[in-house]
Amino acid sequence: MTFIRPLLHAAPLLLMALATPAPAAASDVATITTIELSAEAERPAANDLARASVFAEASGATPAELADRVNQLIRDALTTARTYAKVRTQSGATHTYPIYGKGARIEAWRMRSELILESRDSAALSELLGKLQTALGVANLIMLPSPETRKQAENEAIIEAIAAFRERARTVADALRKNYRIKQLSIGSGGRPPARPMMRSAALASAEAAPMPIEAGETLIRATISGQIELTD
Secondary structure: OOOHHHHHHHHHHHHHHOOOOOOOHHHHHHOOOEEEEEEEEEEEEEEOEEEEEEEEEEEEEEEEHHHHHHHHHHHHHHHOOOOOOOOEEEEEEEEEEEEHHHOOEEEEEEEEEEEEEEEEOOHHHHHHHHHHHOEEEEEEEEEEOOHHHHHHHHHHHHHHHHHHHHHHHHHHHOOOOOOEEEEEEEEEEOOOOEEEEEEHHHHHOOOOOOOOOOOEEEEEEEEEEEEEEEEOO
């Protein structure tokens, strides 16, 4: 039984070791402060792309009668538009719907068909619109940056917004006498000029319509940076 005695002497030491609490983890003691911040920046982008919508509209006794009249107006407009190589032309929406009278009976029909015109040459589009207005109405005209111009301004705005975010984060950290690290960031951008509605009916258009005045201007492209920073010692 002599071999049991050393184990009996070691048992109290083992129990003491098990009863001693383990040191708390650093993450349990230290408190990390998280702060949400946002910053934004704007950059101007030249409106180097013009987009317009023109339409032919008519009323008549039957859909077939309307189709002949409206489709001929659209065909004539396409023929004119094709002489402007710098203007891209695309068919838009076409709608035919009944006009109801008393007793919910159909008294007539109405048809509207659209063309979408787009060009980086605003002078060419202006001249074309002037010619088309002798027979068609202009639904809207909008000036906006081309995709390449918009992307360049957007990238510049993002860089400025990130710099503004870092400056704001440093200001907060310095005020609290802390260091900081960025935990999370999200990037958003936007900016588009409103459409200029024209809604000029073909019946009111002058037979000697002059080129439509177009002023390109600029669009402010805005980038917004939002995120979280963690303050550290």
